[in-house]
Amino acid sequence: xxxxxxxxxxxxxxxxxxxxxxxxxxxxxxxxxxxxxxxxxxxxxxxxxxxxxxxxxxxxxxxxxxxxxxxxxxxxxxxxxxxxxxxxxxxxxxxxxxxxxxxxxxxxxxxxxxxxxxxxxxxxxxxxxxxxxxxxxxxxxxxxxxxxxxxxxxxxxxxxxxxxxxxxxxxxxxxxxxxxxxxxxxxxxxxxxxxxxxxxxxxxxxxxxxxxxxxxxxxxxxxxxxxxxxxxxxxxxxxxxxxxxxxxxxxxxxxxxxxxxxxx
Amino acid sequence: xxxxxxxxxxxxxxxxxxxxxxxxxxxxxxxxxxxxxxxxxxxxxxxxxxxxxxxxxxxxxxxxxxxxxxxxxxxxxxxxxxxxxxxxxxxxxxxxxxxxxxxxxxxxxxxxxxxxxxxxxxxxxxxxxxxxxxxxxxxxxxxxxxxxxxxxxxxxxxxxxxxxxxxxxxxxxxxxxxxxxxxxxxxxxxxxxxxxxxxxxxxx
Numbered sequence: 001x002x003x004x005x006x007x008x009x010x011x012x013x014x015x016x017x018x019x020x021x022x023x024x025x026x027x028x029x030x031x032x033x034x035x036x037x038x039x040x041x042x043x044x045x046x047x048x049x050x051x052x053x054x055x056x057x058x059x060x061x062x063x064x065x066x067x068x069x070x071x072x073x074x075x076x077x078x079x080x081x082x083x084x085x086x087x088x089x090x091x092x093x094x095x096x097x098x099x100x101x102x103x104x105x106x107x108x109x110x111x112x113x114x115x116x117x118x119x120x121x122x123x124x125x126x127x128x129x130x131x132x133x134x135x136x137x138x139x140x141x142x143x144x145x146x147x148x149x150x151x152x153x154x155x156x157x158x159x160x161x162x163x164x165x166x167x168x169x170x171x172x173x174x175x176x177x178x179x180x181x182x183x184x185x186x187x188x189x190x191x192x193x194x195x196x197x198x199x200x201x202x203x204x205x206x207x208x209x210x211x212x213x214x215x216x217x218x219x220x221x222x223x224x225x226x227x228x229x230x231x232x233x234x235x236x237x238x239x240x241x242x243x244x245x246x247x248x249x250x251x252x253x254x255x256x257x258x259x260x261x262x263x264x
Numbered sequence: 265x266x267x268x269x270x271x272x273x274x275x276x277x278x279x280x281x282x283x284x285x286x287x288x289x290x291x292x293x294x295x296x297x298x299x300x301x302x303x304x305x306x307x308x309x310x311x312x313x314x315x316x317x318x319x320x321x322x323x324x325x326x327x328x329x330x331x332x333x334x335x336x337x338x339x340x341x342x343x344x345x346x347x348x349x350x351x352x353x354x355x356x357x358x359x360x361x362x363x364x365x366x367x368x369x370x371x372x373x374x375x376x377x378x379x380x381x382x383x384x385x386x387x388x389x390x391x392x393x394x395x396x397x398x399x400x401x402x403x404x405x406x407x408x409x410x411x412x413x414x415x416x417x418x419x420x421x422x423x424x425x426x427x428x429x430x431x432x433x434x435x436x437x438x439x440x441x442x443x444x445x446x447x448x449x450x451x452x453x454x455x456x457x458x459x460x461x462x463x464x465x466x467x468x
Binding site: 002003004005006007008043048049070073074077078079093096097098099101123124125126127174175203204205206226228229258262263 | 279280281282283286287289290315316317376377378379380381382383384385386387388389391406407409410411412413426427428429447449450451452453454455456
């Protein structure tokens with residue numbers, strides 16, 4: 001075995017005004033509870049890492065409110081990443097100094113790719129995650145999208161997903177989160193075909209996003225797309241897939257995981 | 265030690281200072297973030313955190329006048345992540361960087377290989393544990409959270425190792441200087457245990 005590193009299970013939480021919400025990004029927000037309570041619960045259940053997506057920050061053009069970042073950092077003892085609303089080194093610094101371990105950039109990187117290099121130079125590649133929203137076009141090519149937080153503002157770009165993933169690594173991405181929009185929200189499994197194609201050009205850690213509906217989907221994406229982590233939201237938030245159960249299923253399928261017992 | 269030890273958290277400008285300080289807070293330690301030489305030398309415990317590149321890390325310590333000071337610290341010292349790497353003689357990062365020289369050895373890049381992604385990011389096993397007060401209560405095979413691209417090869421200072429492509433040091437010790445390559449502040453139970461041991465089990 002060349003590595004004993006565990007595959008990571010990563011719940012993603014949408015944050016609005018310091019609370020965790022559920023719903024489409026712009027409408028029908030349902031309050032899911034206090035951010036610290038939910039973060040602590042996931043950490044205790046054996047989540048390997050958390051991603052907080054600040055849905056208030058980006059569309060309103062206002063930077064992330066670091067107060068909740070500080071509250072989370074104080075409370076939990078697992079790593080977490082903050083996404084949404086980070087488009088400058090200064091904002092990233094504020095978020096990292098508040099206690100986040102990583103910051104994730106998506107649309108701002110498509111607008112100004114040098115941002116990725118600036119972040120890597122300032123903080124090291126290990127802090128810099130690039131989120132990639134990708135969809136297969138009618139000519140069968142995967143291309144990236146921007147402004148995906150708002151369905152009405154979402155724009156298709158002429159940039160191929162594989163080229164973009166190569167490019168952001170050259171610029172200094174330390175990790176790539178690939179959100180496969182075609183499978184997102186459908187809960188019928190990750191887009192293994194696309195993830196495997198991106199895996200082939202991605203030498204840094206790769207995290208799958210979009211489509212998780214059952215434990216088998218995690219087994220499949222780790223085995224067949226060889227991703228380092230798998231991110232999901234609804235399947236964890238609605239309680240249909242408890243993390244300890246997911247970890248046991250993964251372990252039984254031969255996937256290297258951090259046992260949930262080690263979390264408590 | 266009858267009262268809670270006074271911890272000096274060395275302010276070398278790294279971004280994980282907040283997390284390390286919160287983790288020590290959770291253990292009830294009285295922690296001061298400081299770059300004041302007198303305060304660092306008076307502390308019962310000294311923690312050197314740090315993330316990012318070795319060259320920039322050493323430059324920050326030098327600019328704050330802390331390079332020689334850290335060599336004078338007599339109290340137990342714990343380097344975390346980059347802070348651990350800076351304890352060694354030298355790092356190959358940034359074209360070769362002379363570091364503090366408190367633990368013998370050199371830090372080298374993790375060679376990427378098929379299935380071995382760099383940075384090494386995530387929860388990996390602590391193996392080949394050597395008996396040491398810092399590791400009290402930690403079981404071989406328990407996992408800790410790592411994020412790094414350079415590593416210290418296994419050597420006489422190694423107290424625990426992990427494997428990602430090669431096998432390298434996860435925890436080191438030389439005299440009263442300890443180092444953890446992983447992030448105890450983000451490593452759940454194992455990390456809290458290691459920090460607690462550093463505060464309470466490791467004596468001057």
